[in-house]
Amino acid sequence: MKRTEADCIIIGAGPAGLKAGTILQSLGYKIFILEKEYQPGGKLLLWNTLFPHDESAMEILNPLLKDQKKNIMTSVQIETITKSPEEFTVADQNQTIYTSPALFISTGFKPFNAGRKEEYGYGIYDNVITSVELEDKLKNNNITMTNGKVPGKVAMIHCVGSRDIKVGNEYCSSVCCITGIKQAMELGKRIPGIQVSCLYMDLRLNGRFYEDNYKMAQMSHKIQFIRGRLSETNEDVDGSLVIRYEDTLAGKPAKMIVDMIVLLVGMQLDKSVSRICPLINEQTGTDGFFGTGKIDFSSNPQKDGLFFAGACTGPKNITESMNEASRVAFEVHHFLKNSLISEIHDRHDRFRLQNS
Amino acid sequence: MKVDGKKVFWNEYQKDIADDQYYFVRSCIRQNFFPGAEEAFIRILRNDLGKDLYTDPNHTTCTGIGYHVDLVKLETTMTVIARQFSLMAEAGYHNFVISCVTSFGLYNEILDIWEKHPEIEEQVRDYLYRSTEREFRIPENLVHASDIIFKFKDQIAAKTRYKLVNQYTGKPLQVVEHIGCHYAKIFPEKGIGGAEHPYVLAGLIESLGGEVIDYPEKRMCCGFGFRQYFIKASRGYSLSCTYRKMKSMEPYQPDLIVTNCPGCNFFFDRWQYVISETKGETYGEEGNGIPVLTYEEVAALALGYDPWHLGLQMHQVAVEPLLGKMGVDYDPAVKYIGFSGKQLSKPQIPDLLKVY
């Protein structure tokens, strides 16, 4: 059994975890970043380019990984997390034990399982894919259907697994709209003459430069925005997909035949950590994410050495995620500094007691 | 099409089906339209599978049709259904089998109401007692007759004389399965395979060697709709629905339509004639229609029952092409000779749709 001590253990080597790690390390703390996958980067690894300026995901990731290599433990399956008054103890599948006074949870999200929206036909029809899969195709520059042809008509379906009481996710995942627009434009750039239609129920583009992207999508790429929600997908005899929705502005039911459907899947909390630790599970909000969601101390109300940041405290884009991680990293810093001071005070008291 | 994807749903939506000791309630309309169908069900269960099936001469309609056209009040319907349950208890059975999909939906709806509002159940108990001095017990297992056939599909398949395979080409027959709306659309968990991709008929067809067609308008209603059909002015809606479904399945060149609902069976069958008269279109080969059979009729045919004993001459669309493809041994001369040996009167021959 190997035992390792640190000032702070960070679970999850996504953008938030890496950002916090960088800051804490620069403040002189000893940290460990535990990652269950075989390489660090989190969901950034799935992405090719990022909205709103088409920056490469790798360009964002590489500076974060710099100087962090030795702190990151990959392929770690955490088995137990326990807390004594002084410290957290984390044990992994190799019985390696990590202890630290502060635990920083940045486990991020997992994409909604699109198969749960049965009527959309994900997992049943070829060429019904999720935004994550499309991003992979974009990354490999291989945007083809299963028959090897290039799609001519694509429908992007917004709010898959978001704001949907039927799958239990009543919240808005906040980044899918802009992701959809980014990907639609990307398709427009890569495949000349492609027709992309976005089926939305609300467009929520609340970030800087997002409106520019929206306008560019409309103006330069002629992406059609149709207000209506997909009701069912069926396959036609030639393998194309027949979709049914209501054009809610026209107030009429409508059908469209497309070659490919991209489901813009929402974010869900990755529950793997909360399942093994009741202490963490307690801090889950009504929407299923960690933290209170209140304006101040949104990530940690109790100040007991447990900190949350990133997409595990609610759907966020990368900027927001890293910003939150930075803020919380400084909270960790204060926490560690205060506990150090109180420890010195304790020692001082004990010394005086012994001497008196 | 990813069949593996569908299997996920088929595995997810399963239900308990009793092994034996069935109390069988018949359908009001099916006995009149296709009198051989329910008889075939009883014979398959008793003779081929050796099960105990009780058909009660005392049971009445479930009032489903009256209920759906707003003629019968819900309380009355519930009391009538309570009476059926009391008859079942009286006969000493626990497992309720329903022949009609509308009834199946209605029974499930009422059981759901009673579960959520026990006070209503109490009240119905009171109504039943006051009107008939009976008491009832909720069945332990309530299934649709097609669920039973599904459960024993492998046993049936093992015994079959004919397969759903085209004996001329050796290829599987192309089969359209149509599930009655009330089978699973009200309570997806009550149907095998759920509401979006039901498996109850598809499973049977697969085990008999046929191939199920997934056509775009698969999920649409056959067009029956009580309010539509019973008012002549709105009958066009009913016809239009069937027309759309027929147009949608046409490119797949189906050999057979299988349904599990009395209404669907009837309307697919009869409307093909009306469409041929109004539009001049037929959907089978050489002016034939697409034969429409119930699940029991298909199973019975496969088991080697005589088609005329099954009452297949009561179908508008001639089944002879199907019998030919399946290689069923039958005597065309006795088609219109009844059980009593008397000649049934021959139908009028339509202009377009072929009748033999």
Next chain:
Amino acid sequence: MIGMTDFGFKIHKDQLLDQDRPNVAYKEMIEKVPSLSLCISCGSCTATCNSSEMTGMGFRKLHLYLKTGLYVNLKRGLKYCQYCGKCWLVCPRGVNTRKAIVEMKRIFEIYKT
């Protein structure tokens, strides 16, 4: 002989919006008035429209009819336009509504497509 039997009812015309029908007019319009694609259907144009008060028509609907291929409605609505230009002034996205209307009129009223 078809229609020999009078059933007293018939197959209904489809009311579905068929997005696969080629919409040549819309394509032509987008080429002529590129800003039309910026419309977000906010309805400011209709709210300010002189004739919408009396006819129920407005630019948002006209655009929608064009986009969804409901040309009959579009032609009717186009006739009511007084062309005052208020819709252009209130449009938050700078759609050149007046040019769009003239172009639509030319496509749908002069050439009778």
Next chain:
Amino acid sequence: MESFFVIPFTIGLIFLIISLTASYIRWFMALRIKNKVRLKKALSIKWLVVSLVEVFRECLLHIRIFKVNKRLWYMHMSLAFGWFLLILAGHIETISKTGTFFASPYKAIFLDFYTRGHLETGWSVTGFNYIMDILLIFVLSGLFLAIYKRFNAKLLGVGKTANHSSTDKVALAFLWLVFPARLIAETLNHTFYDGGGFFTGFLGNLIYLQENYNFLSNAAWLFYSSVLGGFFILLPFSRYMHIFTEIPHIFLKNANIEVLHDDGITNFQVHACSSCGICLDTCQMNVKTGLMGQSLYFLRNLRNGKKPKENSIMNCLMCGRCKQVCPVQVDTLSIRMNERNRMNGKMNYDFSYLDEASWPAFQSRIVFFGGCMTRLTPAIREAMKKIFMLTGEDFIFIDEYEAICCGRPLLLSGQYEAFREIVNRTRRRILDCHPALIVTTCPICLNTFKNDYYFQIPVVHHSQYLNSLIKEGRFIPQRNGVKTVYHDPCELGRDLGIYSEPRKVLDSLVYLQNKDYKAGDGLCCGGSLADLELDVEEKMQIARETIEQIVTNDTQQLTTGCPLCKMTFQMAGLYPVKDLAEIYAESMITLPVEKITANMKIRNYSNMPVNR
């Protein structure tokens, strides 16, 4: 016969005369009956004299260009007037030499060829030679400027020089060659045969060639003749058609002939345009590069028989600035309207809903017609209502009940039939109130009311109404020191000539920075309803440039008399913008109640200006 060289010249001249006559007859026949009647009525000695004077002033002396740009004027005038004098002097010389009045044209043009060898002396011969040389130098100086302008237009005070079509360029080359060709011909003539004036004779003497080279002289004469002939043949197909067409154009213009809906007069006007390019500098559409909708190019395409592109017909603010500066006074606006009508004139419309709508028939002494744009500027609307209320007027705010357009946007887009339809309905609606006065806050509406509604009652802009209040001594508003610049709306200023009233009103309200004005010089705000092509950003660019040009360093606010201008400037967002009604209403609040009640009395509107 040596003089076969005159054949090119003669052919050219005959072609030119036939061509011009044919064109003029054709266009004249195409005049509408209405215009022919007007012409007939106009025939008089006075008309003849006035027109002839104008022909002399404008075709030869170019007085209007003189007023705009003196250097440019010299260039044009030296070429036109110089050439004219050259011909005139040549002809007189011929008469004096031959003694006959009706000498063949080529005799006059090539006189030195015919008189070579006959060395005559005497003051008349020397004098003529002297004069002809001076005139040639005069013309050549203009030519030099014209050539120089191609390289450096700025020196001649021209911002943008016209970009000519290829036919025009060829014709231009021929024209430019005419005078050097004459110089060479004359010079060589004198080299071999002596004579000549102080200039050509001098140059001739400079060159020493042997006698047997005298074929060069003949060749030079042939060249001169060919250049002239070539130019005459090209003339009807090029912009130089204006040289002759301007003359009938001036006569027709002085007969008050209307250009709208008339192809005949349009042709005269289009061909009278010289493509001088003066309109280019004044056009605010310069913000858009590569624009072929500017009047010069628009007219050129019409002249060349090319159908102008939709974009060039519609992409114009119709501010009228080009018409204002045009030295030939071509009615560019009406010509453009003709094309718009051709494009959009017969579109379907259905305004019957305006009749079906419920319409309360109030009777009021004043009808206040805000118009569509005033409905979008509530501040102006409320200000006017307040003013009417405080003056105790019996008024109705007519489009408060049901919005109805004056029709001008339809007119400007070329939908003429629809325009007439809506005019009828709006007119009926207004007259249903039996008003004694119509006040509008919108110059666009006012322009239409004045030109197309034929009201028998006075129709005024609110600035005129407010001015009358002040003039009558009621509501002398309190003046504040806000430094204000007034922007002249195009329709109010250039179209209707209302410049002084708004200034008088404002002068009594604020510190008005631009009390002086030059009629017709106002800039368009950019928001013009006449333009269908510009996008928002381009319109804003025009608006900003306009604002920057009219304000001074310490300007605190902008004022205007047009709700559309106000909105456009507001969108441009450089200065706070107010309508003069708002400023007036603000100052009224400070008046004591007694004064207000004292001022409430029935007014007489008979002194208000009645429209035509």
